Amino acid sequence: SLLRESGIFLTLAKILKGNPRCAVKAAQVLSEIAKNDEMKKPCIEADLVVTLIPLLESTDQEMLLHAGRAIGRICYDNRDLQEELVKVGVISSLVRILTDYAESEPLVHVDLLALCNLADLDTAKEALSKTKVAEQLVKQLRRAENHERLEIIFEVLQALAENDALKVQLVEAGVQEVLSDILLRLQGNSQAEDTCIVKAASDLIVSLFLSHLSTCLVSPLSLDGNCIRMVQVGVIHQLLDLLEKHVESGDVSVQHAALSALRNLAIPVVNKVQMLEEGVAERIQALLRSEMPPVQFRLLGTLRMLADGQADAAEILGQDPMLLNRLVQWCDVKDHAGVRGEANRLLASIVRHNRSQEVVKAVQEAQGVKHLVSMTTSEHAALQNEALNALAIASAIDLGIFHLKESQLVQSLHRLLQDDNTTPEVKYNSMSLLCSLLNSGNLILSISLSLWLGKI
Secondary structure, X not given: OHHHHHOHHHHHHHHXXXXXXXXXXXXXXXXXXXXXXXXXXXXXXXXXXXXXXXXXXXXXXXXXXXXXXXXXXXXXXXXXHHHHHHHOOXXXXXXXXXXXXXXXXXXXXHHHHHHHHHOOOHHHHHHHOOOOHHHHHHHHHHHOOOHHHHHHHHHHHHHHOOOHHHHHHHHHOOHHHHHHHHHHXXXXXXXXXXXXXXXHHHHHHHHHHOOOOHHXXXXXXXXXXXXXXXXXOOHHHHHHHHHHHHHHHOOHHHHHHHHHHHHHHOOOXXXXXXXXXXXXXXXXXXXXXXXXXXXXXXXXXXXXXXXXXXXXXXXXXXXXXXXXXXXXXXXXXXXXXXXXXXXXXXXXXXXXXXXXXHHHHHHHHOOOHHHHHHHOOOOOHHHHHHHHHHHHHHHHHOHHHOOHHHHOHHHHHHHHHHOOOOOHHHHHHHHHHHHHHHOOOOHHHHHHHHHHHOOO
């Protein structure tokens, strides 16, 4: 082409290197030339990218703007060149510009575009994890007022959220709070642009949770109220959609992580109420067909957390024959102690938090009582107490649930009261259950227990 034959690329390189007064204009000319795809190759051949990179250390905003544009246009969609940029330290320059000129709209725009082009590279993520880019991106997210800016930032954040170190930094910088504000602001808007932003923000929140770090990331949120906001803005449904989709595909890591997030989000009482009203318990139960122990373990923990202190939730769970039958199966599972323990705890929780005759009867019909009795002999005092409390409540409602010879209840109580290692609280709850049984008015039971007590 005429431009290539004219020698302009070498001339521009000389000006950029040795003529500071004209360098800004040369960078501007170069950024315009680089808009043309055919001009990128001669720019590269003339080593103009190498020449431009030191100019990103300038304090002249106009120079930074034009040099940044030129580099971005020349390197766009060229992975090898982008890797070279990361190698020579362009990441630290981009973060510095974002920090020092956070109020300059043109510079921020060019900088974000550059980050957007580089963020997919593992080397770039690694370099960015050693900077304070998370803080700066969250600041820009707060400042963003138009859809285009939000979309660019979301694209950068989504890429960075694939890196564990950056994910933690983003949460520590408060990205979830800003995302919640955006969702609350745009909720109910039907414009296509707003819908896209809502989806991008929701997807990003979910991405922040879906990893082995989900427990670490969600727990701190409950301390400052942000996890309540997460439920308010509909993150639960995003997680449930993912869960239901991955039950079919069998992606256990996603199921496990989403259930970890759900369990932690279900800790605040206000969240339990909203999650129950929105049918979370019923949707989670669709996972009962899973045969994967890690998923079963998290599923049971999530349901137990939902039932904690919630009579309505316990009633929903306690009157579901499929759930109770599955629970009783899990109470006997030999290969996964965690699943067995959680199944027993959920069974006890259902009785403790509902206290209705219908639920007690349903647990009895599912043959769950014997597992509550077995649970009293657990090596963990917390589980012993949960079982004893559940049995005391059940006995007060319907003494007919106990078939003493079959349930081994008397023998279990005997061992607990005679064992020197039994904690005071467990002994107290054992005696409370005994008193409940003795005061039942059942003559045969009272005589049996009286005879047995005489042996202690």
